[in-house]
Amino acid sequence: MKTSQVSFDVNLFNLQYHPEKVTPKDWTVNSEEQPRPFKTYRGLPSVRLDHRVPDALGPFVRSEPGLFERLSALLWHSYGLTTMNWLTKASKPEEADAKSLTFFRRNVASGGALYPAEIYLCLKGFQGLSAGVYHYDPKGHRLVLLREGDMTQYVQEALGIEFEEVGSSVYLLLTVRFCKNFFKYLNFSYRLHGLDTGVLAGQLLTLLKALGMQATVHYNFVDQALRHLLNIDSHEETVYAVISANAGQRLKSRENKKETADTLADRLPPVDTPVCEENRRGDYSMIVNLNNQAECETVESFKRYKDTQNxxxxxxxxxxxxxxxxxxxxxxxxxxxxxxxxxxxxxxxxxxxxxxxxxxxxxxxxxxxxxxxxxxxxxxxxxxxxxxxxxxxxxxxxxxxxxxxxxxxxxxxxxxxxxxxxxxxxxxxxxxxxxxxxxxxxxxxxxxxxxxxxxxxxxxxxxxxxxxxxxxxxxxxxxxxxxxxxxxxxxxxxxxxxxxxxxxxxxxxxxxxxxxxxxxxxxxx
CATH class of the missing domain: 3.40.109.10 (NADH Oxidase)
Structure with a gap:
């Protein structure tokens, strides 16, 4: 297949067929530029999740766990830290030091074990958790509160839908932080962003279903509205997917409301969420440009696709x-x-x-x-x-x-x-x-x-x-x-x-x- 046959950004074609064209020939990995492995918020309230994580599904489900226990198991088995690893590479006898690599392992795969995805939650009706917007901190297996209050209606409007919900509900917002793997893969990291997020989404969806929580994946949403909700900068991090889970209650769709990023953001005040950051940023211009092309500014800009290929x-x-x-x-x-x-x-x-x-x-x-x-x-x-x-x-x-x-x-x-x-x-x-x-x-x-x-x-x-x-x-x-x-x-x-x-x-x-x-x-x- 030739680039002349495509009708979209040639960078997307090269990412798939000619990845060497999106990476400079003289580029080498500089491990000193690797950022911190975790996104850490400063001075915000947090809630520790249940650390008594199950190692087998059957006995756990039969014990009829509550929503808080199920949420704790879901997050830990999807993105929690399971082991600390020391990986030794073969070395020659005359070499003084064996080559080794130290890293945290999680239950999902990630390119280079760098895990660029982040999990945010918008929830209500969970005993032990105030309604609000949270960030999952895997190193402490805890939820950090970013916004307090019921924001589920706001998320529904950003998704262009409205659910008649009863009791509890949770929306898992999956984002990508560019710095996490850019230092190693440069622009090729854009391809990995989607794959890594998909692997994480697959694990979350599989376990949600096994734990009796109905789920739907949303790829259509008003991007800037959700970034405003999470207080993230589009030049550093953006939302890739939203998973809605209603804890077993049947979803009932209602008439859509036509919202834009501006009208939604105007109803929600900004919030201060200080992050422990390092002053290390790469040239994300290609990634930001592709994400800008993918942006949905209104509900009317949402796309649907019907697969007719047999x-x-x-x-x-x-x-x-x-x-x-x-x-x-x-x-x-x-x-x-x-x-x-x-x-x-x-x-x-x-x-x-x-x-x-x-x-x-x-x-x-x-x-x-x-x-x-x-x-x-x-x-x-x-x-x-x-x-x-x-x-x-x-x-x-x-x-x-x-x-x-x-x-x-x-x-x-x-x-x-x-x-x-x-x-x-x-x-x-x-x-x-x-x-x-x-x-x-x-x-x-x-x-x-x-x-x-x-x-x-x-x-x-x-x-x-x-x-x-x-x-x-x-x-x-x-x-x-x-x-x-x-x-x-x-x-x-x-x-x-x-x-x-x-x-x-x-x-x-x-x-x-x-x-x-x-x-x-x-x-x-």
Missing amino acids: LRSAIDGQATVRLTERKKPVDLLQASLDRISPGERFKLSELRFDTLSNILTHHGLDGIKNDVIVNRNVTETIHVFFYAHHVEGLAQGYYYVDRECSSVRLMKKGDLSPLFQQGLTRKNFNLHQVPLVIHLTSAFCEFVSSVGTRGYRILQMEAGMLTQQKQLFAAGFHLGAHPMLSYDAGFLERALGLDDLEQTILMQIALGEYKPLLRLANTLF
């Missing part, structure tokens, strides 16, 4: 194999704790066919809607393909997953490991040692051309949600799953026939058994 009929598979229908139960909390990205530590072993079936068909997001993609659940505009290198009962080859028929179709037969290895832009993986490689794809150019720059962020978030699902359920079967972006998308799409289907690879995931990682971990719960 990929199933376009794929002429050589053979169709039914997936195993029997699903093995997976404890989501334990799987969250066990999730691992093995890096180069994969080892070749045969993947059982029923395990493959479970990983492909298990979906903790079934029935959850978003407000952009018409008549589809979240992630259903993302398609799944995979290369079976060493899977029980499956011929080696590249397959399409037909979710409607719960089957897989062989598209290209043979040992494709050399092709996948050649497709890596960084040779830090040996894909000959991986039994399964998953591709998450979409009609990227059509979607972004239709929805605009905001559509780019949405696709990355949807791909991030599905990435989280594959990692989570792989962990449920004691397997590692490593998301990777160091692949030549154009080369692989042409070689595998995806180009003819107008599909773009959004994510590549290596999956299989792994050797022990060279690291020490100290549990923080």
Whole structure:
């Protein structure tokens, strides 16, 4: 695919196909420019969440926890600090010091373990919590109060909807802070912002559903109105998605109110929320410009998308194999704790066919809607393909997953490991040692051309949600799953026939058994 064929900002195309074009050739990572890993507010009241976090879902749900306990478990298992890690890299005997890396681990993956996303909550009706707007502080597992009072009506108006709510409700506002990963990835961090936020959203949605709280994802909202609510600067941080959860009460939509950023902000006074900041800012001009292009200034500027592509009929598979229908139960909390990205530590072993079936068909997001993609659940505009290198009962080859028929179709037969290895832009993986490689794809150019720059962020978030699902359920079967972006998308799409289907690879995931990682971990719960 050529840049002349796209009708949107060429930077979005380059982020997907030519990431080297958005990063200066002479640039190197300067770890001294890394900002603090946490956003910390000064002098604001806070509420400690329940530190008795459960490690298994079944017993916790059967104990009939209250809303406060469920919220505590949700936030900790989604974004809390679970372990302190010391990762040792191989060094030569003559070297005096072994190379090591120290970092906090959370239950969701993040590029470089930098976690650029932040969680804010607008809630009411939770015992032990005043109605208001809060920021989740993961290092203290606490909520910091930014605004006191019931702001749920304000959020609804910024979303262009109105709910008739009963009792308790919570809105999770997911933002991205540019400084968190810009020092390492520069402008490529824009792609990671959507993916990381999507992974986090996928974890939150999966656990909300498991904890009995109905949820909906909102990609449409009046941006400046929500930034005003949170008192964040668009040159440093912006809102990517909102998750509404009504704690089991049925949502009833009412007539929309047509609001603008100015009319909403005028009704809400500014608030002082001092943050412990460092005077380290990069040149975020490209990121800010893309976010400005994606901005919704009024409810009328919201976009909808109807997916009319029938990929199933376009794929002429050589053979169709039914997936195993029997699903093995997976404890989501334990799987969250066990999730691992093995890096180069994969080892070749045969993947059982029923395990493959479970990983492909298990979906903790079934029935959850978003407000952009018409008549589809979240992630259903993302398609799944995979290369079976060493899977029980499956011929080696590249397959399409037909979710409607719960089957897989062989598209290209043979040992494709050399092709996948050649497709890596960084040779830090040996894909000959991986039994399964998953591709998450979409009609990227059509979607972004239709929805605009905001559509780019949405696709990355949807791909991030599905990435989280594959990692989570792989962990449920004691397997590692490593998301990777160091692949030549154009080369692989042409070689595998995806180009003819107008599909773009959004994510590549290596999956299989792994050797022990060279690291020490100290549990923080």
